[in-house]
Amino acid sequence: MKRYQTYIDGKWTDAASGKVFETSDPYTGEPWALVPECDARDAELACNAAARAFESGPWPAMTATARGRLLRKMGDLIAKHAKHLAEIEVRDNGKLISEMYAQTQYLPEWYYYYGGLADKITGQTIPVDKPDHFCYTLKEPVGPCVFITPWNSPLMLVGWKLAPALAAGCTVVIKPSEFTSASLLEFMKLVVEEAGVPPGVINVVTGFGAVVGEPLVTHPKIAKVAFTGGTATGARVNELAARTFKKVSLELGGKSPNIMFDDCILDEAVNGAISGIFAATGQTCIAGSRLLVQESIHDKFVEKLVEVAASAKLGNPQLFETQVGPVTTPPQYQKILGYIDIAKGEGAKCVLGGGPATAAEGGGKYFVKPTIFTGVNNKMRIAQEEVFGPVLSVIKFKDEAEAIQIANDIAYGLGSGVWTQSVRRATMMAQKIKAGTVWVNTYRAVSFTMPFGGYKASGLGRENGAEAIEGYLQTKSVWINNAVGGGGNPFVMKTASNS
Ligand code: NDP
Numbered sequence: 001m002k003r004y005q006t007y008i009d010g011k012w013t014d015a016a017s018g019k020v021f022e023t024s025d026p027y028t029g030e031p032w033a034l035v036p037e038c039d040a041r042d043a044e045l046a047c048n049a050a051a052r053a054f055e056s057g058p059w060p061a062m063t064a065t066a067r068g069r070l071l072r073k074m075g076d077l078i079a080k081h082a083k084h085l086a087e088i089e090v091r092d093n094g095k096l097i098s099e100m101y102a103q104t105q106y107l108p109e110w111y112y113y114y115g116g117l118a119d120k121i122t123g124q125t126i127p128v129d130k131p132d133h134f135c136y137t138l139k140e141p142v143g144p145c146v147f148i149t150p151w152n153s154p155l156m157l158v159g160w161k162l163a164p165a166l167a168a169g170c171t172v173v174i175k176p177s178e179f180t181s182a183s184l185l186e187f188m189k190l191v192v193e194e195a196g197v198p199p200g201v202i203n204v205v206t207g208f209g210a211v212v213g214e215p216l217v218t219h220p221k222i223a224k225v226a227f228t229g230g231t232a233t234g235a236r237v238n239e240l241a242a243r244t245f246k247k248v249s250l251e252l253g254g255k256s257p258n259i260m261f262d263d264c265i266l267d268e269a270v271n272g273a274i275s276g277i278f279a280a281t282g283q284t285c286i287a288g289s290r291l292l293v294q295e296s297i298h299d300k301f302v303e304k305l306v307e308v309a310a311s312a313k314l315g316n317p318q319l320f321e322t323q324v325g326p327v328t329t330p331p332q333y334q335k336i337l338g339y340i341d342i343a344k345g346e347g348a349k350c351v352l353g354g355g356p357a358t359a360a361e362g363g364g365k366y367f368v369k370p371t372i373f374t375g376v377n378n379k380m381r382i383a384q385e386e387v388f389g390p391v392l393s394v395i396k397f398k399d400e401a402e403a404i405q406i407a408n409d410i411a412y413g414l415g416s417g418v419w420t421q422s423v424r425r426a427t428m429m430a431q432k433i434k435a436g437t438v439w440v441n442t443y444r445a446v447s448f449t450m451p452f453g454g455y456k457a458s459g460l461g462r463e464n465g466a467e468a469i470e471g472y473l474q475t476k477s478v479w480i481n482n483a484v485g486g487g488g489n490p491f492v493m494k495t496a497s498n499s
Contacts, residue, residue: 002033004181006206007188008042009049010199015207016041023182026094026326027317029365035181038207043173043215046203050144050171051221053200059171062198064119070195071115071166075108077191078155082107084190085155085183087318092180093151094326094366095280096317103156110464113448114163117469121168123476130494132483138476141169142247143223145472146216148209148237150229151177151328152283155187157251160452160463161226162202168472170224173203175213177229179329181206209233217241224248224472228285231386231412231457238460249461249471251285252454253386254414256435257407258288258443259397262296264419268441270304272419273392276443278312278370281325282390283332285458286415288443290376290383291394292403298396302374305394306352309370314362326366327389333366336389340371343382348373348393378406386412400425404432413455417443436462 005012015036022031053059086101123137147161154176165172176184184204192202205212217225217240225241227234228251241248258276260269276288293301317325327333340354353371357363368390376383376393383393397403407416416435420426430438436453439445446452453462461471
């Protein structure tokens with residue numbers, strides 16, 4: 001079995017405890033590697049290393065242009081190792097190789113884009129309302145950051161944070177999910193070390209959230225926490241970070257409405273519904289898990305939907321032809337089956353799937369059949385709570401007003417889809433839906449150029465796009481009085497009347 005070490009202050013190291021834990025392949029259920037089980041002692045070392053690297057040594061001395069060059073080099077190295085990194089991810093999270101390889105091939109773009117922005121971060125000169133003053137702002141990095149990330153898209157979700165943070169001049173400590181540490185450790189070797197990132201700038205501590213995540217989030221030298229994961233964990237992280245006034249960004253869960261109007265192009269919309277929920281076995285924060293279908297096309301739509309979903313090829317996620325893979329973790333598998341029972345108990349009608357997929361059906365240990373419930377009403381738990389699995393709730397609506405009401409009647413606000421050929425309807429819906437992203441006649445599209453994040457309980461702050469870099473910067477105001485003499489009454493604040 002492969003045994004990994006973690007990476008702190010530019011050195012490979014075991015956990016302070018000397019302990020390791022197993023990481024398993026969800027398809028076979030077999031452990032394949034050992035990962036250091038870090039605790040508060042390792043968190044302390046990593047945060048101190050990040051703080052040192054932020055304050056002194058080569059990193060703060062590097063020009064923004066040189067940081068940009070380094071980011072572009074990291075992008076090239078990711079591209080070089082994209083296949084290997086994707087295979088490791090599939091081995092850890094069981095998602096399809098077609099999806100994970102597409103992600104690792106696309107990931108260099110984040111490093112190129114933010115590498116390009118590194119030396120375009122500028123403050124402003126401000127025409128203040130006082131004579132003889134020259135005033136300007138500086139944009140400075142917030143400081144050492146902690147990233148806590150989930151298992152569903154491990155390197156992608158690290159990249160959304162790491163590339164803008166490095167461009168801004170921050171240093172970081174990353175805690176990956178206990179289920180998917182391996183790809184990040186490979187990334188540290190093949191990309192970070194190889195690119196020549198100075199020691200302490202990027203550190204990794206592997207282990208369990210409550211044990212090693214909390215000491216990171218509360219560490220006094222950390223200035224910002226960027227978290228992606230479940231909403232309950234996000235609330236805990238936010239509370240802990242608030243005690244020491246850290247900046248926080250949160251990318252959390254969702255229960256996104258994917259809305260099918262009667263003027264949609266049916267075949268395309270059905271494919272959009274399928275990719276919204278069954279791609280990634282539904283284990284994506286932006287899953288279009290509430291399918292709102294206009295009543296005039298409901299029966300025809302569901303018939304086609306069931307036909308296409310039933311044709312999904314389940315199997316080994318390492319094969320490019322597989323369309324639905326296993327669920328990533330045993331607790332997640334139990335949770336999904338639990339929600340299927342809840343939906344049945346609530347009176348929803350199961351028109352496809354509805355349980356584990358056996359080996360004969362292409363499944364195996366942690367497989368759930370693509371499952372569709374009709375007759376769902378938006379008050380049911382199956383409509384309100386995030387399942388994070390291949391379970392679709394179909395909800396009927398009459399008209400635009402009802403679609404908007406149902407779409408927004410939820411605690412979350414991450415993604416949403418609208419399928420229509422009417423420009424009026426599309427733009428009106430895009431205005432009315434309370435979510436960070438509205439996709440029209442497409443679904444689950446992301447880009448390094450487009451801001452991404454949640455309304456309501458789906459999060460705080462934005463990742464991606466030029467806006468994301470602001471999350472890693474703070475503004476300093478510089479006042480220069482270039483008048484000779486004067487200065488007014490030293491005991492009174494300078495205002496418009498006395499400056
Ligand atoms: P979790 O919230 O369980 O875990 C996320 C990370 O937080 C893991 O690294 C976990 O560590 C860590 N963690 C757990 N408890 C604590 C704690 N007390 N203090 C600090 N860190 C802690 O989410 P999952 O990994 O199960 O991921 C699924 C969730 O992520 C879904 O709800 C999904 O919607 C959301 N998500 C959101 C995205 C977005 O961009 N909005 C994108 C992808 C996923 P460990 O696992 O090692 O215990």
